[in-house]
Amino acid sequence: MMGQRTVAQEALFYSFNLDRHVSPDHLLRSIDRFVDLSGIREHLRPFYSSTGRPSIDPELMIRMLVIGYCMGIRSERRLCEEVHVNLAHRWFCRLGLEGDVPDHSTFSKNRHGRFRDSGLLRQLFEMTVARCIAEGLVGGEGFAVDGSLVRADVSRQHAVESADALPDATSSHAVREYLAVLDTAAFGGATPVPPKQLAVADPAARWTAASRERAFFAYATNYLIDLQHAVIVDVEPTTPIRQAEVTAQRRMIDRTHERFGLWPERLAGDTGYGDAKNLSWLVEERGIEPHIPVFDKSARSDGTFERYDFTYDQEGDSYIGPTGKRLRQRQKVYREDRPFVDEYGTRRYRASKLDCEACDLKPRCCPTQLARKIVRSVHEGARDLARDIAATDAYLISRWQRKKVEMLFAHLKRILRMDRLRLRGPNGAKDEFLLAATAQNLRKMAKLIPMPAPDPA
Known part of the structure; x- marks a missing residue:
């Protein structure tokens, strides 16, 4: 006989333990061990008023952003919906069953104000690097550097030929950001060559044909990683030009030494970092062995003496x-x-x-x-040293290890789904790259450090 489920009368009281309904091997449970946001409120205190209504808890917003970037949820509107219905997400955000999820517009308001003004996302990323160092995942002997293009959130059809055709800076936030970085070495000052086109919605995005695809507007994310476990020790956004990527490499090396006291013995990179000035900077000013191919155009193809x-x-x-x-x-x-x-x-x-x-x-x-x-x-001595290193077995090992940074970029675009930026402008690219690198470091720790054995009691 076919059975039929009877509609049960709802109970007046429920006993529900949210922690019991999150799987022990869930990614967020493993990541939660390494997320320490105890100092976030004190860091943001100068940016909040001492009067008025209580604001949304900043720790809640940061935890939601960590979920979004770790799980590849690119839309903040969809992120709020997922946190509302997903028990594991509610557990990670400390919301319980009855906690209210903030509106998606709250993220934009805080991002353009408190988060950027206070440098909170940079601090969050450096928190993961410090934790990786404490867990012994960073050797500090060998680093690798590389950059990757990420499409900007603009349309190819809405572009102008020169800056004179852009909207007035008083009425366009994107133009104001573009003018602010016009002389910066990582963006407008990277090269005197003007771009062929400028995007009206994001003029700081660079028109590039560096890939095999059709030309598009893009930014570049630059990673400096430790070769022991491919931990990202620094990240820097730039315009997608080789000179800007070299500038980012120098900034990241100096900043890593300043923040964490790390000073690598060798640096692996591709030919884009092998120009004479950069090799001289590494060898003579920083004492780092360049495991980098020398950028050299002296070879001849006509059979004459080289x-x-x-x-x-x-x-x-x-x-x-x-x-x-x-x-x-x-x-x-x-x-x-x-x-x-x-x-x-x-x-x-x-x-x-x-x-x-x-x-x-x-x-x-x-x-x-x-x-x-x-x-x-004039820097031929550094070039000769790089050529001598290229003939050693250690160089071959570094060339193989350098692929780890390429794998991180593949993970960024295919798993975390950041093949196209969602935020605009240099500040938007910086926010996204910092959060993505934070998520990758957290996932790295969750993978390499096993969960402690449960208490038998």
């Missing part, structure tokens, strides 16, 4: 050619002293015209020139 076929004489400050003739910076004495280094930081060495005309190897050396010329950077 620069490496000439030997540099340190004592005589000259190059010795295959026939033993010397290339010097000056072949004669000038009445007026001329600088040896040009505006690009390079020295030029030239062979004698008479030596080249009488040389049998001229067709293989400089067939289209009167005399052979060689350019040498």
Whole structure:
């Protein structure tokens, strides 16, 4: 006989333990061990009024944001709905069954005000780094650096050719943010080359064709990670240009040393960080071994002698050619002293015209020139050191370990679903990148540090 469920009369009282209904292996239960927000209220106290109605608890909003970025919930409106109906989310937010979920507009109000003015999200990220260090997940010997493009929340169709066509700064918050970073080395000041287009909704986003896809507006998130367990020790937003990424690398290394006392012995990176000035900064100013390919365009494809076929004489400050003739910076004495280094930081060495005309190897050396010329950077010593390191086994290991930062970017875009920004402007990109890096560090600790065994009692 088919049974039929009878509608039970609702009980007057319920005994419900929310903690018992959250699975012991739930991700949020594991993450909750490493979220310490005890000092958040004292940090934000100067940004709240001492009178008026009580505000939404800032710890509740931060816990909700942690849920959103750890679980890949990109919409704050949907985040509020999920926290309202999900028991595990309510448990993590300390809401219980009867607690009210704040409106989604509350996040925007606090983000544009208290959170940014107080640097709260940077403090939250650094809290996870300090916890990783305390748990022994950061070795501090080897770092890796890289940047990745993230699409801006703008449309390709709403763009202008120059800044003159943008709305007035008094009526557009996006234009005011764009003007504020116009001379910053990480954004507008990274290159004197003007962009081909500017997005009206977010002019600070850069028009880029660096990927294989169609050109789009984007920001770049830059990670500095420790190679032991791929913990993110710093993050910096920039415009998607190589010079800006190099600037971010220097800022992150110095800030990590200032905040946590970490000073790596070696740094792994791709060729974008292998220019002469950056290698010199790492070697001569910071004492860090660059496990980075040298950015070099001296190779030739026409079969003529390359620069490496000439030997540099340190004592005589000259190059010795295959026939033993010397290339010097000056072949004669000038009445007026001329600088040896040009505006690009390079020295030029030239062979004698008479030596080249009488040389049998001229067709293989400089067939289209009167005399052979060689350019040498003032930072060539650091470049030579990077080339010597590239021939070691430690360099091969660093090249393999550098893939860990690429995996973090893949995790960021595929698991955390940040293939496109939701907030606009440099400050919005900074907020999102900091929260995403915080979520990745929390998930890393939850994965590597097992949950303690439950009490038998």
